[in-house]
Amino acid sequence: MQIHLSDISSSEGMRIQKTAEFGMDTITFQSGSFPVLAKEPIELTITNTGDRNLEIRGTGKITVGIPCDRCLEEVSTEIPLEIERKLDMKLTDEDRVNDLDESSYLTGMDLDVDQLVYLEVLMSWPLKVLCREDCKGICSQCGKNLNDGPCGCVEEPKDPRMAAISDIFSKFKEV
Ligand SMILES: [Zn+2]
Numbered sequence: 001m002q003i004h005l006s007d008i009s010s011s012e013g014m015r016i017q018k019t020a021e022f023g024m025d026t027i028t029f030q031s032g033s034f035p036v037l038a039k040e041p042i043e044l045t046i047t048n049t050g051d052r053n054l055e056i057r058g059t060g061k062i063t064v065g066i067p068c069d070r071c072l073e074e075v076s077t078e079i080p081l082e083i084e085r086k087l088d089m090k091l092t093d094e095d096r097v098n099d100l101d102e103s104s105y106l107t108g109m110d111l112d113v114d115q116l117v118y119l120e121v122l123m124s125w126p127l128k129v130l131c132r133e134d135c136k137g138i139c140s141q142c143g144k145n146l147n148d149g150p151c152g153c154v155e156e157p158k159d160p161r162m163a164a165i166s167d168i169f170s171k172f173k174e175v
Pocket residue numbers: 068069070071072073130131132135136137
């Protein structure tokens with residue numbers, strides 16, 4: 001969604017409110033591609049604070065599927081969004097070239113809401129996602145998700161008598 005800013009840029013003190021839909025269905029960056037599972041409309045307020053300066057505030061929330069750090073199961077992760085940006089509309093696109101963030105969501109007088117929200121999602125991206133606090137992860141030998149139960153892999157027993165016992169144990173586990 002694009003919002004054209006020329007009216008508000010030239011009217012000191014003007015304030016507009018918009019409800020915007022986030023248009024992306026996946027979030028893609030260096031770490032990979034993640035599906036957007038749910039999104040709430042973004043409530044945007046744009047204020048002309050004088051001297052062709054605009055203040056953009058927005059709140060919203062999206063839910064993204066991010067793999068668990070330990071077991072790689074997709075975890076439905078809520079990302080709250082608190083957007084707060086200031087734009088100097090006196091600057092030209094050329095002036096903005098140095099600000100990669102700004103030039104990605106503002107072209108001339110057009111605000112690209114998807115890009116603005118996308119940047120905010122990246123800034124709020126969780127450092128670590130776990131499906132649950134005590135996630136057991138995956139077995140390093142067979143790759144089974146250990147939250148679903150033990151896999152039967154055993155560390156190489158050195159004592160042959162122990163090996164016999166662990167064989168019995170793994171038979172039990174398979175039942
Ligand atoms: Zn997990």
